[in-house]
Amino acid sequence: MPRPVLIIQHVTHEGPGLLSDLLEKYSIPSLIVDLSRGEPYPDPRHYSAVITLGGPQSANDLNEVMRNELSTIEIILQENIPYLGICLGMQTLVKAAKGEVTTCSTKETGFFGPDGIPFTVDLTLQGIEDSLFNDLGKRLRVFQLHGETVALHNGISLLATGKFCKNQVVRVSNRAYGIQSHFELTPQLLLSWLSIDNDLRIMDHAQLIETFHDIHVDYKHTGTTILKNFLHVAEII
Template structure:
């Protein structure tokens, strides 16, 4: 079995973050393909797992990058390669298997709901027993950065839901998952995003940094646990 992970990047500043740290710690090889730079992704069937990261694109775009990426994801799923999609990676997964990607009633940006309550996701009954959330609490604090959401197709399993956009974590088949939120985010990534993303740039920079600093230790612990659970599914780390 190939012992590497294929990581698809949709925009250069949205990298693998905590995932890259874990791969280094466990001496797991990976191939990073940045499609925004015109890279060509290899056949995912040659990898132990596939991870598709976020980006500003829409899964409904008819660009060569998005249509090619949808075909690539279908190829991975058909080959039974364990898959994890983050933000856009979730939306592409759902779209590739017949679901829909639609505009949110209200964008979800940052750490808090419009009424000031923290963004949280709550595991469904299926989520509580899913391999991706092994050992996790039922409610998780999250960071959001999206203006679109998914409508899963029949047969897809909702693993976690939110207040605004209900479909926060979806499983397709037995070993393909999509997360709407960003558990891979590191402090350095977040600081970079604040200066790049249009929705974050209009928010109070100091308040955002202070809030992330206050929760960063627990947030990293959650992200590491979820990503390790995915790597366990690939067989690259012991569960």
Template sequence: MNKHIAIIQHVPHEGPGRFLHLLREAGCRLSFYDLSKLLETPEPDSFDGCIVMGGPDSANDDTPKMRRMRAFTETVLEAGKPYLGICLGMQLLGRAAGGQVIRAPQKETGCLDEQGAPWRVHLNADGREDPVTSRLDASFPIFHLHGETVLPNENIRVLGEGTSCRVQIIRVGARAYGFQGHPEMTRTLFDLWKEKEPWMKHVQSRDFLRLEAAYISVVRNLIHGWLDLPGNN
């Protein structure tokens, strides 16, 4: 497989994590863009697919970075290129499709909810039939770090749902996907976020380690399904 995947970061510490190993394992060529260092995004005709990572910004921010990212996401949609947005990347996709990004009814952080149970995503009927998300279990645990959510419109197909924040996985058109959670998490990212993110202070490494095998299964099936999309080759 010789696909060229562009990876867009908003801050250095929210990188591709486990995506990196899986994409390299699949033989993909990778290019990296960190908008906190250089306000640059690639042209859609220069890559086969793109992954847009999370970050502390809001998709609603009136900043050069977010204006650039909103325009980039719109051009990727117009070009019909495969897109995978994580957290902020999903919210940018939602805005580009005409939805709204609003304050979440509850901040979702770390591995566990307020009752001490793992945060979970539940596929709905559309998600169970989708060519990418149908490769995932009907219900699976996810790592979270967000305070905003997408309010979908008729252009946005919701594929996965949560209990506190309903919209967890979206699809726009045939090839653009968004995940509110962080399937890319690794032990290295976890430790880095503990250092960098104030919301992570209460999150325990033992909970991450207990769920790590399940997280790995999710991200592996997600990436394989996404890479198999028509047009992502």
């Protein structure tokens, strides 16, 4: 049996979503650590991979919790521990890798951009060739929920781009990935976020639920495939 996967939560309501089903399917042990509850970040060297979820915090925060998280991700990169960061987890990866986290010129929220066109990400040439996107197309539908984005330096590979916030999926070293959007989304997560997240609370809930219902089969396939591909990269399955 492999060492457990470490799952880092920044806030309780942003859980692992589709990842939970995948870990159960393959009988992969895991430990969930909720930083918002004051739980300490364990030594990542005791785990087969680290998956960091989203949250309302900023990678630019100066508090002790965020400083500790960034220094721990530096260890993850130094030790070549497989890492997957989602939303804030992507931004903390880039920050720890000496990139920048900045305010989005256009905040991305929900399934549609301000122009009414669905949010998508387009794989770059590096993304098309990367194992994270095996068995997927070059353009993927996404759900967004973020007000910050990242600026990259030469040591960070860009794997997918978006229309408003360009840098959507990145890779640092060989096995550390960051994804800005929420491929882990499930109907249960969406419903909980609608009542909690300030940006989603003011949107048309019926339209958000209907849209996700319409695309859910394809969206679940995409998210599950990406997460499964990451577990392959991490040599867990």
